[in-house]
Amino acid sequence: MRTDVIVVAAGNGLRAGEGLPKQYRPLGGVPVLRHTLRGFLGRAGIRHVLPVISPEHAELCAQALAGLDGVLPPVAGGSTRQASVRAGLEALAQDPPELVLIHDAARPFVSTRLVAEAIATAATAGAAVPALALVDTLKAVAAPGFLATGPDRNAVRSVQTPQAFRYDLILAAHRAQAGADDLTDDAAVAEAAGHAVAAFPGDTANFKLTTPEDFVTAERRLLAELADVRTATGFDVHAFGPGDHLVLGGLRIPHDFGLAGHSDADVVLHALTDALLGTIGAGDIGHHFPPSDPQWKGAASDQFLAHAAALVRAAGGRIAHLDATVICEAPKIGPHREAMRERIAAIVDIAVARVSVKATTSERLGFTGRREGIAALAAATVRLPWID
Structure with a gap:
């Protein structure tokens, strides 16, 4: 059945602490919303994925x-969760799906199994939610500071998203309940419209990021999932040529000579680019940016390194560390080392502490010793999802 997904991302997430709205905060260096959307893209049966956002968060x-x-393209949500979901449902009306999944942006660990069971259960029952049995005893609040016997935990469940519905059913239910703002999820909207809602097994890993502590837990979980640690190396060399400056590590450095090359001849960024590409088996810099292509003549090499970093992230990876060694007699690298680290970190969007830049000479031996050019060695370490 044609199935679309609405990802609700219009809130501010104030309980998560200070900073960006929680759906845009980095998790493993990637915004939470991006993690969540990836959980549905390419899944069997999914046709479209639609984010619903606050217009204030468009950028x-x-x-x-x-x-x-x-x-x-994202659509603007409303002042309540119900209003945001309805905005998403209405946006799908011109080319409606048969089923729709509605999911919280702050649940980035949705599994293949959850998506499949949501679709299968809704296809049969019309409305379905993932549910978890409770393990803690529930108590009622009898008076401030005192508790009394509460409901039987075996008779209640906690529910998650994605909640799944026949599209026409949930759209009509939301339209009928447009004036109500006290319904906490879409199952409640369906129930208020008189529909029974089926349950299927939830997933404890599919927790919602709500507090600062949840982000700590999520980071630990993400690192555990990125169990494939890979290291690769890169090497580049360019000869000196006419000029009054050269580019190293993304910096323009005054010098008696320039570096000859099709692009800006930044040996440091070229070596780092090859190292990153090597971690994911994606060829080398010449494969992605052929020197025979005139569009790369004089090009700034920061775009090469940024491209390699984007490919690592597209593979679900996280850059753990970058290390570069510059081999030359001149210019002196020491005065520029920290600025290079900062520039490289900015290009690939990682912490400066994860970047190392070193320099050495070849004791006046070889082409670098004769001051004919500069060489650079690089190593990159990344963490990737384990693939058998």
Whole structure:
């Protein structure tokens, strides 16, 4: 059945603490919203994925979605969750699906199994939610500071998203309940319209990021999932040529000579680019940016390194560390080392502490010793999802 997904991302997430709205905060260096959307893209049975956002967050959303294929243009949400979901449902009306999944942007760990069971259960029952049995005893509040016997935990469940519905059913239910703002999820909207809602097994890993502590837990979980640690190396060399400066590590450095090359001949960024490409088996810099292509003549090499970093992230990876060694007699690298680290970190969007730049000479031996050019060695370490 044609199935679309609405990802609700219009809130501010105030309980998550200070900073960006929680759906745009980095998790493993990637915005939470991007993680969540990836959980549906390419899944069997999913046709479209539609984010519903606050218009105030349009730029944050654009950054989170950059380069992500298969996502519909975001639509503006409302002042309540119900209003936001209805806005998403109405946006799908011109080319309606048969089923729709409605999911919280702050649940980035949705599994293949959850998506499949949501679709299968809704296809049969019309309305379905993932549910978890409770493990803690529930108590009622009898008076401030005192508790009394509460409901039988075996008779209640906690529910998650994605909640799944026949599209026409949930659209009509939301339209009928448009004036109500006290319904906490879409199952409640369906129930208020007289529909029974089926349950299927939820997933404890599919927790919602609500507090600062939840982000700590999520980071630990993400690192555990990125169990494939890979290291690769890169090497580049360019000869000196006419000029009054050269480019190293993304910096323009005054010098008696320039570096000869088709692009800006930044040996440091070229070596780092090859190292990153090597971690994911994606060829080398010449494969992605052929020197025979005139569009790269004089090009700034920061775009080469940024491209390699984007490919690592597209593979679900996280850059753990970058290390570069510059081999030359001149210019002196020491005065520029920290600025290079900062520039490289900015290009690939990682912490400066994860970047190392070193320098050495070849003791006046070889072409670098004769001051004929500069060489650079690089190593990159990344964490990737384990693939058998």
